[in-house]
Structures are given as C-alpha cells and as structure tokens.
Amino acid sequence: MGIGPGDEVITVPNTFIATAEAITAVGARPVFVDVDRVSYTMDPQLIEAAITPHTKALLPVHLYGQSADLEPILAVARRHNLHVVEDACQAHGATYHGRRVGTFGAAGCFSFYPGKNLGCLGEGGAVVTDDPELARRMRMLRDHGSIKKYEHSIPGYNFRLEGLQGGFLSVKLPHLDSWNARRRAVAQRYRELLADASICLPAEMGWGEHIYHLYVIQADDREALRQALSAAGIETGLHYPVPLHLQAAYASLGYDKGAFPASEHLASHILSLPMHPYMTDAEIARVASVVLESLECQTTATK
Ligand SMILES: Cc1ncc(COP(=O)(O)O)c(C=O)c1O
Secondary structure, eight states: OOOOTTOEEEEOSSSOTHHHHHHHHTTOEEEEOOBOTTTOSBOGGGHHHHOOTTEEEEOOBOGGGOOOOHHHHHHHHHHHTOEEEEEOTTOTTOEETTEETTSSSSEEEEEOOTTSSSOOSSOOEEEEOSOHHHHHHHHHHHBTTEEETTEESSOOOBOOOOHHHHHHHHHHGGGHHHHHHHHHHHHHHHHHHTTTSSSBOOOOOTTSOOOOSSEEEEOTTHHHHHHHHHHTTOOOBOSOSSOGGGSGGGGGGOOOTTSSHHHHHHHHHEEEEOOOTTOOHHHHHHHHHHHHHHHHHHHHHHO
C-alpha cells in the first residue's frame, strides 16, 4: 500500500504482537486505540481522535474469533480516506452481518500457525484482497519482487507458502466450517455450565458469528483459578498478559501505563479455557466443574 517511514497505522494494544510488527516492519508507526470492554475489539468511537495527517490505515483485529465492529470502522476510514487492513488471523470463517471477515477491508490477513482454526503443520499465512493491483504487488513481494522468473521489479522477500503446507491446508479447508460449528457448540456448553459462575463469559455480539479461536473468560482472581485448573491437569492460556503499548519492544512509542484502561484491565483478568473442536462433552464438563469448584473455594475463603 506504499506505507512506510513517517506514516502511522492505527491498531489496538490487546492483540498478538505480530499485528504491530506488520506496521513496524515497513518502518511505519503503530498508533494504538483502546478496545471495547465487551467485544474486546477496536472501539470505533476512539479512532477519530487518534487520526493525524500521517495516518494511512486502520488495522482492526478480529480477536479470539469474533469480528470487530467493522461498519463504523469502515465509515471512519471512508471519511478520512484511509486504507483498512483486517487482521483476521484468529477469525477464519467468522462473519460480520453474514459475510466472512477478511473481505471488508482492502486486504484481510490470515495466519495458518498450527493452533489456528485453520492451521498448517508448520508456518504459513495468506492475504486476501479483491484489488487486482494490490494482489499483483503482493505476489511480487512474496517472491523476491518478481512475477517473471529472474526479472525483479522491486526488492521483495521469500514469503512463499511452502507447497507441502498448501497441501495440508487443502485437505483441512473443507472441514473448517464443521470444526467452527463444533467450537461454537463447545462454547454454548460452557455458557450453560458456567451461567451462574462469578466470572465474565465471552459476549457474542449481535453483528456476526464468533468462531471461538479462543474461549476467553474474565475472573477477579485469575491466578487462583489458573492454579486450580493447573492442579487438576487442565492447561489454560493468557491472551495476552501484557498489552503491546507496555511491551519493551514498543517502549520507544512512549505510551505510559494507564494509557489504555480497557486493554490493561483485560490483560490482568483474562483466562483462556481449553477450546478445540475435538473436546468431548465430558472434558467440557470437567473443565467447568473445576472452574465452579475453584470459585466456590475462593468465595468461602473470603467469607
Ligand atoms: C491476531 C494475530 N495477528 C497476527 C498473527 C501472526 O500470525 P503468524 O504467527 O502466522 O505470523 C497472529 C498469530 O500468530 C495473531 O493471533
């Protein structure tokens, strides 16, 4: 897109660092806006205040498998003549008003890291676009700046997807929708079993279908819950424990603690429970019962 040094791209601080690395990799500056506390995705109300004459693009993240609220984000982009690039790395097959994410912005980015809803058996990723010129340029960039062998129009990279990984992905792709449906069923079962628990369950926003790349709850005493689950042999994750504006890698951006209260609150309260399409009903019930038991003990201990 011709974005480079001197340009700014607006994104969120509660995401995997790769979102911001894509910006710094081209020499541009990530500018963060906080997320909405319910959807965990970019708060469209905050974007306009972060726009400067240097802003070139918006980079919303469809976090944990749920779409960001794209309509108001796209409206801001239209008003200010900005590109929109979607980070759909956690949202293969998620929808926004019935349409799959990754297809709204000028480009949509997918990761095929093995743990993703569509993962290969090594490293891989893809960008989708309906802009033929952008597609042509990206094809060149991924292959040493070349469309025709040994003729290099621009300096590029070796970013080709390995053929073997492409083969694995072709076999797995037809199963994506049924795996996502099972993830949604696992989430529904968690929702039923944990309905009365004193934790915050993931909200399904009315604007689309969540495909539960991760099942992220919030707990007041996250560490006690995490330890109880670990003691029962149940692994959990933190996605993510340190928001990007507080990472050492981005200290030079000059953000202080307190700059993004919603992201910081989430970082200290979130906990990812086991979530994958092969979970059995018995496994879901066991995770839920350890969660409930731990919360019960915590309440008794504080009485
Ligand atoms: C939100 C998000 N963006 C970008 C990436 C980067 O993908 P990759 O690991 O394939 O580089 C990931 C996953 O790793 C991610 O979760």
